[in-house]
Amino acid sequence: MKRKAFVMHLHPGCEAEYKRRHDEIWPELKAELRKAGVSNYSIFLDRETNTLFAFQYLADDATDGELAQQEIVKKWWHMMKDLMDTNPDESPVSGDLVEVFHLD
Numbered sequence: 001m002k003r004k005a006f007v008m009h010l011h012p013g014c015e016a017e018y019k020r021r022h023d024e025i026w027p028e029l030k031a032e033l034r035k036a037g038v039s040n041y042s043i044f045l046d047r048e049t050n051t052l053f054a055f056q057y058l059a060d061d062a063t064d065g066e067l068a069q070q071e072i073v074k075k076w077w078h079m080m081k082d083l084m085d086t087n088p089d090e091s092p093v094s095g096d097l098v099e100v101f102h103l104d
Contacts, residue, residue: 037062
C-alpha cells in the first residue's frame, strides 16, 4: 500500500459548496476510484489560504494514473471547475507533496 498526498486551491467563498458537492459524491465516481485502487481518501481545507490538502492510500497495483481518461471523472471535473483552480482540460491544478515524516 502506498500513501499519496497532494494540494489543490479552492476559490474564495466556495468552501460550503465544495463540501456540499463532496457530501453528495456520485456512487459511480466512488466506484471508479475504488476500482483504480484508491482508498482512505480525505481532503482537508486550510481556510487561511484556501489550500486543499488531499491524502489517499493507493493499492500496490493501483491504476489511479488512468482515472483522468474515465468519463465519470471528466464529468466530475466539469462540475467542480467553477469552485477551484483548473487546467485547460478542467482537471484540478494540483501538486504532489513529498513525504518527509511518517509514524505508524
